Amino acid sequence: MTSIFKEHKNQFKKILILAKTDLRKTYRGSFIGTGWALIKPSFTLFVYWFAFDIGIRQGREINGHSFFVFILPAFIAWFFMNDATILGAASIRQNSQYVKKMAFPVSTIITFSNLAKLYVHFMLTAIMYIILLLFGYYPNIYNLQFFLYCPFMFLFFLVLTWSTATMSAFSRDFQNLLNSIMTGIFWLTGIVYDTSAINIKWVQVIVYLNPFDFFVKGYRDTFIDNRWFFENPTRLCIILVEFVLLAILGMYNYKRLRKTLPDVL
Amino acid sequence: MSVSEPIIVFENVYKTYNLYKDSREQFIALFHKSKKIKKHQALNNVSIKIYEGESVGIIGNNGAGKSTLLKMITGVAFPTSGNVIVKGRVAALLELTAGFSEEMTGRENIYLKGYLLGLNDSQIKEIESSIIDFAELGDYIDQPVRTYSSGMRLRLGFAININTKPQILVIDEALAVGDATFQNKCKNKIKELISQNVTVIFVSHSKNGVKEICKRAIYLKKGEIIFDGDVDEALKVYSAK
Structure with a gap:
C-alpha cells in the first residue's frame, strides 16, 4: 500500500525537473513551440462553437449564457481530464527508458507527466479568465473554488492513472x-449540453456517477454559474467515494504490476 | 577478500519470464492469471555473496542469465522469488545514454542524469567539472544533446556514470566507448576505481578481459551457478564444458 508514497519521498525536485523536460519534449523543435498548447484547444473550441452555436442551436442562449461562454469552462476542464487520461495512461510506456534502463521510482513518472499537463491547464485557465472578463463575467467569490476543484481534479486523475498507466504499459490493447472509451465519454459528459436539464431518472444516475461531468459542472459553477460545491452534497459524496475507491484500486494495480513492467516493456 | 559485510546478496533467487503467445493473452493476463502461459526460467536458485572491494566476473554463454543478474543488481528487474539486497550506489556502464533529454544541453543533462541517479544539486556541482573534462566535449557541452554524435553521447554518458562516486560498478564488456585513446582512458579510470575499493561486477565473453580485471568469477549456465570462485578455475570449467 505504501510503495507509491515511498517512491515519492525526497523526489520533489526531480519530479519538477522531469515535468519541465516532459513539456519541452512535447513541444520541441517546432517554430511555435509551446504555442501549440494553446492553438490546439482554441481550434477545438472554435469548431464546437461553430457547429453547435452557429449550426445546430442558431445563437440561442443556454442557462442564461451565450453558448460560447457555456462551453468555455467545461472545455478547459475537459482538456485537462482528456490529456490526463489518455496521455497519462501512455506515460509509463512513453518513458519506458526509465523503467527498463535504470532503477527508478516508476510511479513518479505518472506524477511528472500529469504535472506537465497541469501546467498547460493553468495557462488555459488564465486565458479563459480573461476571456470571461471580456464577456462581462467579473471576478467573484465563487471563482476561488478553482483552488479546490483544480487540485482535486489533479489528484483524482492522478490516482486513476495509477491504474491506467500501469495497465497500459502491460498491455497495449488496454x-x-x-482511447476508444474516451470519445464516448466526451459525449456522455455535459460539455456541449446541460446534463442537469435531462429529467430522466436513469440518465441522472449515470450523470451523477460520471466523474468527468462532476468536474465540468464544477468549473461551470466556479466561473459562470456562481454555485458552491456543497450545494449538491449527494454528488460530492459520490465523487469522494469514487476517489477513495480509485486510489485503492490504483495502489493495488501498481503494486501488482510494477515488478513485471521491466520484463514486458 | 574483505572481512566486512557483503555489499551484494542474492538469496535463492528465481526469475521466471512469462512468454505471452500474443497480445491477446497478455491483455487477458491483466485480469486473469492463466496457468497455460509458457514460462522461461532465467535464474534458478541463485545465491551469491559479494563483498566490498571485490571484482567479480560473470561468465557464461548467451541466455545463461547474465543480463538478468545484472539487471537485478542495478535495480531494474526484480526476482520472482528470493531476495536481492544491494547496498550502496550502483553505477551501471550498461545503458550510458539512457535518460538523456535531446533538447537539453550537455550541461543540463549532467544535472538531469544526476538527479535520476539520486544525487542532489551540491553533489552534482562538485563533480560537474570532472565530468566535462573527462567527456572531452569542449564547447559542445552547452549545445543540445541532439546535435551530438553517438560517440559524444556515449562519452558524456560514461563520464557521468563513472564520476558519480559509485560503491558498485557494473560493466558490460560489450560496451565500447569512442576511439582507442578514450577506451584506454576508460580502462584506466575503472582500474583507478578498483584500487579505491569499489566493488566491480564485470560481464564478459572474453577470458582475457575477465582475467585482467577480476580475481573471482561466477560461471552461469542456463540460469544456474556452475562455478563460483577463483577466476582461473572458473575459466577452466567454462572452457571444459
Missing part, C-alpha cells in the same frame, strides 16, 4: 480500449 491503452487502445481506453
Whole structure:
C-alpha cells in the first residue's frame, strides 16, 4: 500500500525537473513551440462553437449564457481530464527508458507527466479568465473554488492513472480500449449540453456517477454559474467515494504490476 | 577478500519470464492469471555473496542469465522469488545514454542524469567539472544533446556514470566507448576505481578481459551457478564444458 508514497519521498525536485523536460519534449523543435498548447484547444473550441452555436442551436442562449461562454469552462476542464487520461495512461510506456534502463521510482513518472499537463491547464485557465472578463463575467467569490476543484481534479486523475498507466504499459490493447472509451465519454459528459436539464431518472444516475461531468459542472459553477460545491452534497459524496475507491484500486494495480513492467516493456 | 559485510546478496533467487503467445493473452493476463502461459526460467536458485572491494566476473554463454543478474543488481528487474539486497550506489556502464533529454544541453543533462541517479544539486556541482573534462566535449557541452554524435553521447554518458562516486560498478564488456585513446582512458579510470575499493561486477565473453580485471568469477549456465570462485578455475570449467 505504501510503495507509491515511498517512491515519492525526497523526489520533489526531480519530479519538477522531469515535468519541465516532459513539456519541452512535447513541444520541441517546432517554430511555435509551446504555442501549440494553446492553438490546439482554441481550434477545438472554435469548431464546437461553430457547429453547435452557429449550426445546430442558431445563437440561442443556454442557462442564461451565450453558448460560447457555456462551453468555455467545461472545455478547459475537459482538456485537462482528456490529456490526463489518455496521455497519462501512455506515460509509463512513453518513458519506458526509465523503467527498463535504470532503477527508478516508476510511479513518479505518472506524477511528472500529469504535472506537465497541469501546467498547460493553468495557462488555459488564465486565458479563459480573461476571456470571461471580456464577456462581462467579473471576478467573484465563487471563482476561488478553482483552488479546490483544480487540485482535486489533479489528484483524482492522478490516482486513476495509477491504474491506467500501469495497465497500459502491460498491455497495449488496454491503452487502445481506453482511447476508444474516451470519445464516448466526451459525449456522455455535459460539455456541449446541460446534463442537469435531462429529467430522466436513469440518465441522472449515470450523470451523477460520471466523474468527468462532476468536474465540468464544477468549473461551470466556479466561473459562470456562481454555485458552491456543497450545494449538491449527494454528488460530492459520490465523487469522494469514487476517489477513495480509485486510489485503492490504483495502489493495488501498481503494486501488482510494477515488478513485471521491466520484463514486458 | 574483505572481512566486512557483503555489499551484494542474492538469496535463492528465481526469475521466471512469462512468454505471452500474443497480445491477446497478455491483455487477458491483466485480469486473469492463466496457468497455460509458457514460462522461461532465467535464474534458478541463485545465491551469491559479494563483498566490498571485490571484482567479480560473470561468465557464461548467451541466455545463461547474465543480463538478468545484472539487471537485478542495478535495480531494474526484480526476482520472482528470493531476495536481492544491494547496498550502496550502483553505477551501471550498461545503458550510458539512457535518460538523456535531446533538447537539453550537455550541461543540463549532467544535472538531469544526476538527479535520476539520486544525487542532489551540491553533489552534482562538485563533480560537474570532472565530468566535462573527462567527456572531452569542449564547447559542445552547452549545445543540445541532439546535435551530438553517438560517440559524444556515449562519452558524456560514461563520464557521468563513472564520476558519480559509485560503491558498485557494473560493466558490460560489450560496451565500447569512442576511439582507442578514450577506451584506454576508460580502462584506466575503472582500474583507478578498483584500487579505491569499489566493488566491480564485470560481464564478459572474453577470458582475457575477465582475467585482467577480476580475481573471482561466477560461471552461469542456463540460469544456474556452475562455478563460483577463483577466476582461473572458473575459466577452466567454462572452457571444459
